[in-house]
Amino acid sequence: MSINIMILIIAAVFIGALMRTMFGFGEAIVSMPLLALLPISLNTSVSLIGLAGLTVAALTVASGWRHIERPVLIRLAITTVIGIPIGLLMLRFTPANVITTGLGVFLIAYGCYSILKKKLLKGLDRPLLNAGGWVLPFGFASGALGSAYNFNGVPVVIYGTLRRWNPERFRGTLQAHFLISGVLVVSGHALGGLWTKDLLTLYAFSIPAILLAIIIGKYFNKKIPAAKFENSLFIIIVALGILLLFPHGRY
Incomplete structure (x- = not known):
């Protein structure tokens, strides 16, 4: 592997870690499409972002423990375990171009949902999905998407949005x-x-970049309103998803 390719890979990890630290999520959603455009195997990309995401989580979770919705977290953990083998089977037996196309479609759908969610939920004065059982399919999806694409946070983001969690509970539980x-x-x-x-x-080689991203991300998280930049992030996500649908965007 050439030095230039390695630098681009580390840059993709850095950008993802920066987004995760600033917004609380978005690392895999940004890094995976960027890595998919480089000459690196899908298995390596998935595993690398998994390790990077775990590193960021381990270094940032301590401050939010008191805001965690623990019963939901327990149910999420149990059903995540069930979903993980399904995602691994998808990753091992599904052709890479099929997964990449699926990734592109998923990014477009998720980006559009995120851009429109405020309008979709406008006027909603009560949380949806109050029944405890609703968390189970979201946890299963988290496990499957996490092991296949490292998108373990996306179902929880959608669930928390529908439950109308306040920012502290949202960030802490996530x-x-x-x-x-x-x-x-x-x-x-x-x-x-x-x-x-x-x-x-x-x-x-990515660890120093991850640490730097956490430092910079925490600084901007305090100085710049995240909401101002969320729409820009989601527009980029949609653009990356569209790019992955074209043959020249696949490895």
Whole structure:
């Protein structure tokens, strides 16, 4: 692997970690499409972002523990475990171009949902999905999407939005879920034989970039209103999703 490619890979990890620290989520959604455009195997990309996400979660979760909705977190963890093997099967037996196309469609759908969610939920004065059982399919989806695409946070973001969590509960529960599901997903990757020497080398070189992203992200998180930049982030997500639908955007 050339130095230039390695620098681009580390840059993709840095950008994802920066988005995650600033907005509380978005690391895999940004980094995975960027890595998919580089000459790096899908298995390596998935495993690298899984390790990077776990690192960010471990370093940022402590401050939000008191705001966690613990009963929901427990149900999420249980159903995430059930969903992980499904995602691993998808990753191992589904052709890479099919997964990449699916990733592109998913990014477009999620980006459009995120842009429109304020309008969709405008006037809603009570939370949806009050029944405890609703958390189960979101947890299952988190496990499946997490092990296949590292999108373990997306179902929880949607669930928290529909439940109308306040910002503290949203961020605290989400970060705790990232930590728990991250451990499970990374363990699944290791046990599934996805770890290689190249992966561990890339991760080792990415650690300084991850630490730098956390420092910069926390600074901007305090100085700049995140809501002002959310729409821009989601527009970029949609654009990356569209790019992945074209042959020249696939590896």
